[in-house]
Amino acid sequence: MKIKAALLAAGLSVAFFHGPASAQSPADLNDLEIAHVAYTADNIDIRYAHLALAISQNPEIREFAQTMIRDHTAVNEQALALLAELNADPQDNFLSQTLMENADKLIDEMSQLRGAAFDKRYAENELAYHKAVNDLVENTFIPNIDNEQVRALFEAGLQIFKAHEGHATMMVAKVK
Template identity: 70%
Template sequence: MNRFFSAVATALILSAPVYAQDVSGMNDLEFAHIAYTADVIDIRYAHLALALSDNPDIHEFANTMIRDHTAVNEAALGLLNKLGATAQDNAFSQTLNANAEEIINTLSQLRGAEFDAAYAANELAYHQAVNDLVEGSMIPNIDNAEVKALFEQGLEIFKAHEVHAEKMVESLN
């Protein structure tokens, strides 16, 4: 179940947008929207975990996701405000949201250990996919130094989340 769910989550996260639009060719404001959207999605996953899981480790992880992703989004909004800019919606962000709905619907049907394992697998796959996208396609193509620095700081935090999620997956198997 975990490997299957992980593969499905990764496919849903990255499927259509990669073909619909070359992310590396986007501008900083489109990158900002993708990152903000990805953070909001992970916050939604975390709230679902708090509602459906009784596992204290899952709750600790979910609370960390809410805290850290909210802080990064607040910093991003502050920087956009300082720059007098607005993040630009795009096909990639829209696909992330559509795919997240499918994942949330799937996770919502699970309970107990099955939910915990699927949530952990999804978190690992999600952080791997988004971190790879940020590190490999976004950061190298960001023009504004302040925006790039914010993405680099966020990536450091989210790589720690990836390690934590990997340990969670291992402990639930």
């Protein structure tokens, strides 16, 4: 089980750090590109949560999914408000595109599962996804964000998403 989770995390790391050969590094993204990656990552987790609500009958999975929708939607609304205040638009980039491609594949895979198999896969994915995104935000994005307001929003969001990671850890233990 731990090997499978490690492989999942490794696969997500590939999604974050490997794009086309000509692509730049996540550390080279500008604030507007970083904003697009964050918005995309939030929307992906919202999609995963809607899938969980459509498939799972497990009350804990469903509660977690509802929390993901609520929290990620709230952060995205704050981000869009800040971008409007700054009169700026997020910029699509290699990392946002890679995240979307990988999410589409994962949603196709998970949509075929039912019952305990779905719950386990969803929980493991949520844990791996939050670990990977939190690491990227904390260690790559925040140190490279130039705008103080954008940095503050990312720092606040990171605290919420670290709590999600902790909740996902407990969820994985319960569905094994």
